[in-house]
Amino acid sequence: MIEDDAVIREATGIGLERLGYHVLGAEDGLEGLELFRRLQQEDPVDAVLLDVMLPTMNGTQVCRQLRGFSDVPVIMLSARGDGLDMVTGLDAGADDYLAKPFDLQVLDARLRAVLRRTAMRPFDDGPREDPVRGPERLDIDPHRLVVALDEREIHLTPTEMKILLMLSEDPGVVVSRGDILSDVWGYTWDADHRVIDVHVQRLRRKIGASRIETVRGFGYRLQDDPS
Structure with a gap:
């Protein structure tokens, strides 16, 4: 957890430890980034809780740095609950966003949701599905979790991959934001749908x-014949 407020950092860490997590903390962006790099060589981190307002290097900058070499799930934290903060953090590569003060049970649910997404891995048993051949040579192989555009493999985050797989199950059919939120993020309550919109933009x-059409007031669909 990268958080400069010692009270929040320690209280959240204690609460998460009681729920079964092992939590390490850093008080500024640069220290947190260095800690993460060191741990990657020793005991890889499963998720990062990242405050937006940090000394030496803010949360958005840290997230961009992380995304240069890691797909670790990142949940951004902000005291302001500002919509611009949320969009900026998600656009930097964060997987989710939570405004302070937050309920520990909600944070736990968010963590479990991002960890489920990153647990998605290719498997070897069972019949191999054929890649989905899209227009302009977009190939989606749901078995190996590989996406290629014009035979060039595209790197997608686990969240982006799950959204694309969900849309590609039935191209041309609208998938609601609520269904995406439930299936990808695991939320069963009404949440801010902007988190979906930012990931779809990425x-x-x-x-x-x-390739992805917005159906205003409903959701998104994968185009069969994008122009």
Whole structure:
């Protein structure tokens, strides 16, 4: 957990330890980044709780640095609960966002949700599914979890991969934001759907903006024939 407020850092750490997590803390962005790099060689980190407002290097900068070499799940924390903070953090590569003060049980649910997404791995048993051949040579192999555009493999985060797989199950059919939130994030309560919109924007930048259509008021669908 990278958090400069010692009270929040220690209280949250104690609470999470009681829930079964092993928590290490850092009080500024640079220290947290160095701690993460060191742990990657010794005992890899499963998830990062990252405050937005940090000394030496803010949370957005830390997240961008992390995304340069790791897909570790990142949950951004902000005292302001500012919509701009949320979008900036998610656009930097964060998986989720939580405003302070937060309930420990909600944080636990968010952590379990991102950890379930990163637990998604290719498997060897069972019949191999054929790749889904999309227009303009977009290939989605749901068995090996590989996406390629014009035969060039595209790197997707676990969250982006789950969204794309969900949309590709039935191309042309609208998938609601509520269904995406429930299936990908594991939320069963009404949450801010902007978290989905930001991840879809990032996915569009990787596979082509026209491939995913926004159906206003409903959700998204994967285009059969993007223009």
